[in-house]
Structures are given as structure tokens and as C-alpha cells.
Amino acid sequence: MAPNIEYPYMPPGRFLKYASPDDPFMVAAARARAEQASDALYPVGAAMVVGGAMVARAGNGFNRGAGKVHVCPRIVLDVPSGTGYELCDLHDPTGHAERMLLQVAREAGIDPAGSDVYLYGHWWACEPCWSALIEAGVRDLYVTDDAHERFAREKVYGETLTPGVKSVYIAGPITNVEDFESQKRFYEALGEAAEQVGCRSCIPHRDSGETQWAHDENKAADVFAWATGAVRDCDVVAADVSVPSLGTGGELVEATREGKHIVLLSKRGSRVSAFVRGNPSVVYHIEYIDEADAARQLRNVLRQL
Numbered sequence: 001m002a003p004n005i006e007y008p009y010m011p012p013g014r015f016l017k018y019a020s021p022d023d024p025f026m027v028a029a030a031r032a033r034a035e036q037a038s039d040a041l042y043p044v045g046a047a048m049v050v051g052g053a054m055v056a057r058a059g060n061g062f063n064r065g066a067g068k069v070h071v072c073p074r075i076v077l078d079v080p081s082g083t084g085y086e087l088c089d090l091h092d093p094t095g096h097a098e099r100m101l102l103q104v105a106r107e108a109g110i111d112p113a114g115s116d117v118y119l120y121g122h123w124w125a126c127e128p129c130w131s132a133l134i135e136a137g138v139r140d141l142y143v144t145d146d147a148h149e150r151f152a153r154e155k156v157y158g159e160t161l162t163p164g165v166k167s168v169y170i171a172g173p174i175t176n177v178e179d180f181e182s183q184k185r186f187y188e189a190l191g192e193a194a195e196q197v198g199c200r201s202c203i204p205h206r207d208s209g210e211t212q213w214a215h216d217e218n219k220a221a222d223v224f225a226w227a228t229g230a231v232r233d234c235d236v237v238a239a240d241v242s243v244p245s246l247g248t249g250g251e252l253v254e255a256t257r258e259g260k261h262i263v264l265l266s267k268r269g270s271r272v273s274a275f276v277r278g279n280p281s282v283v284y285h286i287e288y289i290d291e292a293d294a295a296r297q298l299r300n301v302l303r304q305l
């Protein structure tokens with residue numbers, strides 16, 4: 001019944017075994033994927049079975065648990081497949097589900113020798129993982145019988161690289177900018193980038209209703225109320241922090257108080273305050289070359305949130 005599939009790697013004399021996605025041990029591996037895999041991009045779970053009983057579970061991304069935001073620089077920078085591994089170590093083979101499973105089992109005093117391993121979330125195992133499994137004396141490695149389709153890269157990315165966030169507030173200096181016209185165009189380009197991945201954008205100069213509001217002394221209280229309210233209404237604050245701005249700094253603190261994600265953008269070479277970079281709500285800091293690069297990177301960040 002084994003489908004005729006070309007595997008990127010298979011150790012000599014070994015082969016994968018197949019189980020239905022409904023197999024109880026596969027369901028256990030799926031649960032490990034949902035709860036324990038911290039690689040939000042390509043989550044994989046694994047379960048170890050000894051003598052007909054499930055004895056250990058683990059997820060990839062070093063088994064740190066699901067639900068953590070990981071904005072992968074390799075995706076942000078459109079790094080070609082198979083390169084740029086130095087940019088992010090979350091996906092390192094030492095943190096793969098198979099290796100973590102062996103570690104979890106050993107820490108619990110379980111000898112993996114003679115066990116079977118069920119993998120849910122991937123359709124093959126890499127060379128370092130196979131070597132570790134063989135060395136540990138694991139008997140068989142199971143994937144789902146439809147794994148090569150269910151967990152094909154494009155299929156998985158189609159699910160994981162879709163924004164879960166719905167709206168983005170575009171923050172940045174307004175009062176102390178030399179060329180407000182080109183700065184406005186930049187904010188609009190960032191808003192457009194957000195909209196291209198299905199997010200609503202909120203841009204102060206465009207959406208506050210009055211283009212000159214920031215410069216009108218009588219409107220100062222309205223400016224504060226509008227901007228803080230708009231930050232609260234969005235899921236993400238994307239802030240250009242290339243040039244210091246008191247208002248932007250305030251908006252970022254408001255975003256943190258409200259539990260929003262923050263994406264910083266700064267032109268390469270500009271110096272950004274440590275207070276801003278150290279904000280725990282910052283999920284990614286984009287350093288851009290030009291407007292188009294900033295927009296492209298912002299799109300790739302939002303796809304991962």
C-alpha cells in the first residue's frame with residue numbers, strides 16, 4: 001500500500017511506514033503538533049509508542065510549545081529554499097520533532113530502543129533525524145498515508161502563511177519631518193502592503209479626517225484621542241522609527257498596554273532608541289533599503305502573524 005514517492009532522503013535499508021490520520025497514535029502526534037510544536041511555520045509533532053502504549057510526545061521548534069509568535073527572517077527576506085539557515089535557528093535539525101521526542105523520552109527514563117515513532121506534520125525525515133532515530137534503536141517511523149499531500153510545503157504554508165491579524169495601524173513621525181509629502185506616500189505604501197495581504201490599514205494623515213490636524217493647536221486633544229483610539233482598534237502597529245517622534249513613542253506604549261503586536265521599520269543605518277527596540281511587544285524589526293523593500297518586508301511579516 002506504500003505510495004510510490006520520491007523522498008529527499010532515506011537511509012539505506014530503511015523505509016517509512018504509513019498509518020491512517022485516524023490511527024490513535026497518529027492522533028497523539030497530531031496533538032503534539034497542535035500543542036507542543038513551536039515552529040509555527042511548519043509545525044510537526046511526534047509520538048513514541050512502546051509495547052502498544054504511547055509513552056512520549058514532542059513538537060518541533062525545540063518543543064517549546066505552540067502559540068508563540070515567530071516571524072521568520074528567512075520568510076521576511078524571501079530567502080531561497082535551502083539557503084540562509086544562519087538567519088534563524090528555530091528550524092535547526094537539533095530542534096526537530098524526532099530529536100525532541102528522543103530527548104523527552106530519555107529525560108523520562110524511557111529507552112527508545114525498539115519503539116515506533118509517529119510523525120504528524122511532515123512527509124519525510126531529514127538525515128540528522130533519521131541518524132538519531134537509528135542510533136537510538138527506533139524500530140519504525142510512521143507518517144500518515146497521505147502525508148506527501150497533506151504536508152506538502154505549499155499546502156502547509158498556504159495555511160500557516162496567512163495573516164491571522166486583520167488590521168494594521170501605520171505609525172510614524174508627522175510633525176517633525178522635512179518632507180511630509182514623501183513621508184505620506186511612504187505611509188500609504190505601507191498601508192497598501194498591509195491591504196495586499198488582506199489586512200485593513202489605518203493611516204493617521206489619511207484616516208483621521210483632517211489632513212492638517214496634527215498642526216492645528218486647537219485640535220491637540222482630538223489628535224491624542226483619535227490616535228490612541230485607532231491604536232486600540234487595530235491588531236498590529238507598524239511604526240517607522242527611522243526618525244525620532246514623540247507621538248510614535250507614545251503610540252507604541254499604548255500598543256503594548258493594549259496587547260498589540262508591534263512591527264518596527266527603520267531605514268538601514270538609522271539609530272533607533274533602545275527603549276523602542278526593547279519593547280516586549282515588538283515581534284519584528286524591519287531594516288529597509290527603500291520604500292519598496294519596506295513594503296515587501298512588511299507584507300512578509302504580516303503573513304506570519
Ligand SMILES: [Zn+2]
Pocket residue numbers: 070071072073074088089090091
Ligand atoms: Zn525562523
Ligand SMILES: [Zn+2]
Pocket residue numbers: 093096097098125126127128129130
Ligand atoms: Zn529532521
